[in-house]
Amino acid sequence: MPHALVVAEITEDGKVKKATLAAITFAQKALPAVGGAFSILVLGGAARSAAAELTSFGAQKVLVCEDPTLAHYTAEHYAPTVAEVGKSFALLVATATSQGKDLMPRVAARLDAGFAGDCSDVLVEGTALRYKRPMYAGNVFGTVELTTPVQVATARQSEFDAAAPSGGSSPVEAVAKVAPGAAAARVDYVSLEAVKSERPELTEARVVVSGGRAIKEQFFQVLEPLAQALGAAIGASRAAVDAGYAPGDYQVGQTGKIVAPELYVAIGISGAIQHIAGMKSSKVIVAINKDADAPIFQIADYGLVADLFQAVPALTAELKKRKG
Ligand SMILES: Cc1cc2nc3c(=O)[nH]c(=O)nc-3n(C[C@H](O)[C@H](O)[C@H](O)COP(=O)(O)OP(=O)(O)OC[C@H]3O[C@@H](n4cnc5c(N)ncnc54)[C@H](O)[C@@H]3O)c2cc1C
Structure with missing residues (x-):
């Protein structure tokens, strides 16, 4: 099963972040080269309610891993499950948010996969994908190819329209959390010092x-x-x-x-x-x-x-x- 896997990003109380919709658009654009279908993976402490929100985007499946130990994001705890689920896909994509930029290179390393970060476009060349991405501090854009069987990318949110619901209803399937390895033992979530503001979040605001x-x-x-x-x-x-x-x-x-x-x-x-x-x-x-x-x-x-x-x-x- 080649296909693409979108790694969704959600809030701790189980709402889908708007950023995820850019990764869905990226995956949809890449479909002709990766077998014509995509699935969405959502992880977290309240992932099931987010999964319900994601069933109307035309995904083949919405894979959900809900576990209390995933309530607070850390790359070390998320990456093993994303890599395990993602290993049977041709393309894994998340949006290049702070979380996406942190998580996806680690997933790529676990899968021995080529990585294209912060892509501003994805182009289909027959059965191959080409990724357009900024280089030299954004002064030039390069188009790169990855040669590994599994490929991992992050999408620059501002360059991809937010995917719109297509009205379908994708099946939701539970996936098991993979026990984190030694790296996770060295990392613990302590607290989140979020700036409290009545204003909307910068990257989500209209x-x-x-x-x-x-x-x-x-x-x-x-x-x-x-x-x-x-x-x-x-x-x-x-x-x-x-x-x-x-x-x-x-x-x-x-x-x-x-x-x-x-x-x-x-x-x-x-x-x-x-x-x-x-x-x-x-x-x-x-x-x-x-x-x-x-x-x-x-x-x-x-x-x-x-x-x-x-x-x-x-x-x-x-x-x-x-x-x-
Ligand atoms: C590697 C690198 C990365 C960088 N990353 C970023 C980045 O992520 N984001 C970023 O913003 N910059 C970044 N910079 C800095 C960037 O090059 C500029 O220095 C910076 O954006 C300038 O900020 P500014 O426009 O507020 O200030 P200035 O360039 O000083 O401009 C101030 C403007 O205000 C106008 N002005 C002054 N008084 C008034 C007034 N009373 N009413 C109306 N207008 C007035 C002036 O005409 C002027 O156009 C980066 C630089 C480097 C080298």
Whole structure:
């Protein structure tokens, strides 16, 4: 049974993360080269409820491994089961989130499989797959082939549309957890220090409002009301993060998070290539910058040349007025 296996990502309370839908699209694109069908594997402490959510995407099977020891993700505990289930597939794919980037190389190593990470496209050449992926810090894209019988890849979320439910109902099949090896004995989950925010999660949000170095210490004072009015997540440029105006996990870009919301509002961000690498696939890009020659305007759908300290409060007030 060649075929493709999508490794789903879920929250600890058993909800499918939107990121998973990009990996499904990747697998669907690769199908002509891998036998025409894909299955989905979902692991976790509450994996069954997530599995139910995944039955309508046209998968041949939804394989579910629910186990209390998988309640908190660690690569060492997840990889043995993913590798055991995945060894009979031609292609294993997850989205290149923090978890996907952590887990899939380990799975590839266990399977002696070739690995293509952070792919921006997958191309079918007869019965072979070619993976397009960034190289040299995103300055060039290379197209690579893997020659191993099992191949492992991660998909860059912003480059693949979210798969839409096709209305079918895939059978759900339980799979046993594989006992972790010696590596897992050296690792234990202690706690998760998640930033508590009323804002949506950056990589899942429909709208992102991002700020640059120019906003200085007033970063949240300026951005929060606008984000509130738009129901948006807040992002930041690396310069804003490096200057200490925003926490590190707000960073968008090549060395931060990759986002592709329906609306991305870049405020006081110059548009350096490394920032653009993280948001260029946004559906609509709005830029506010006082420099008419700022590179961000080259990729913006709508641009406003203005002082952000005047434009953002005015925009926020107008949005609030319209919302009533
Ligand atoms: C290996 C590497 C990886 C990197 N990774 C990332 C990454 O992941 N993400 C990232 O963002 N960067 C990254 N960078 C940094 C990147 O090159 C830029 O330095 C950074 O994005 C610039 O941030 P900025 O736009 O906030 O600041 P600046 O480049 O300083 O731009 C500030 C902008 O604000 C405008 N401005 C100033 N005052 C106002 C005002 N009052 N009203 C309106 N506009 C105003 C200016 O005209 C300017 O365009 C990386 C760099 C390297 C070398």
